[in-house]
Amino acid sequence: MKDILEFINQISSLSIDANEDFLEALEIKTYPKGTFILKADQVCRNYYFIKSGLTKSHFYKEEKEFIMTFFKEKMMFTEISSYLTEKPSRYMITALEETTVCCISKKDVMELCKKHHPIEALFSKMFSFATLNMMKRISEMLEENGTDRYNNFIRENNELLQRISLGDLANYLGITQVTLSRIRAAK
Structure with missing residues (x-):
């Protein structure tokens, strides 16, 4: 406790x-x-x-x-x-x-x-x-593109990448898994 x-x-x-x-x-x-x-x-x-x-x-x-x-x-x-x-x-x-x-x-x-x-x-x-x-969160979803949202997530929650599925990450970012794969491949 x-x-x-x-x-x-x-x-x-x-x-x-x-x-x-x-x-x-x-x-x-x-x-x-x-x-x-x-x-x-x-x-x-x-x-x-x-x-x-x-x-x-x-x-x-x-x-x-x-x-x-x-x-x-x-x-x-x-x-x-x-x-x-x-x-x-x-x-x-x-x-x-x-x-x-x-x-x-x-x-x-x-x-x-x-x-x-x-x-x-x-x-x-x-x-x-x-x-x-x-x-x-609302501002991020309205004002930033998928790449910026992904980069923010990595910066703020990098330790979660090994704990969540790519599907959940894509759904959190508001993008498809295909788009997420492209963003990750560009890194």
């Missing part, structure tokens, strides 16, 4: 009591490769911290898969729109490897936020980071 405390205390410094209460609210779950952490049409009721493994957030439209992002070790995430609105998600979160997470329910988060102001600040900052990351 040390890794999650290090992560959250980098964002918002918590007291010993707040750390203890936060840890007490966590539940550890393991998802085998290929299983859903969140299915489309489910309400996302948890925040997750990845202890080990890798996931993707994705959806399908007209039988084509669109990958929004990948979540790896030492990342905390949720499906933000469903979590905040308590409405069914159109997105799925799938384990790409056996993935162990610490999860905390929205109910527990709300109770902890009432009890500990630094935990409220933590989640406020995490919502802000999620918004910034979403805006960066």
